[in-house]
Amino acid sequence: MESGNGLYKTECIRTNIFQNGPYRTIADVEFATAAWVEWYNNRRLHSAIGNITPVQAEHAHYADLALQAQPL
Numbered sequence: 627m628e629s630g631n632g633l634y635k636t637e638c639i640r641t642n643i644f645q646n647g648p649y650r651t652i653a654d655v656e657f658a659t660a661a662w663v664e665w666y667n668n669r670r671l672h673s674a675i676g677n678i679t680p681v682q683a684e685h686a687h688y689a690d691l692a693l694q695a696q697p698l
Contacts, residue, residue, distance in 0.1 A: 638662035 638644050638658055644665070645658040668681050675683045 633666075634659075634662065637666075 638661075639649075639655075644661040645654055649655050649658070669679055671677045672680060672683070678686075
């Protein structure tokens with residue numbers, strides 16, 4: 627969990643990637659957090675799964691399961 631918190635602070639809170647300008651309200655932090663979570667879960671490239679996105683890995687996994695389930 628500490629690693630996840632560190633990534634969040636480094637990538638979301640301490641940069642202006644997910645928020646233009648400083649955070650002035652809690653709503654600013656909430657919107658930036660939602661954008662970061664969406665990026666982290668759906669669009670980031672992950673080296674442990676072949677530099678593809680988690681969504682692509684999930685689709686490939688279920689496609690492979692469907693192929694394995696087909697009768698010969």
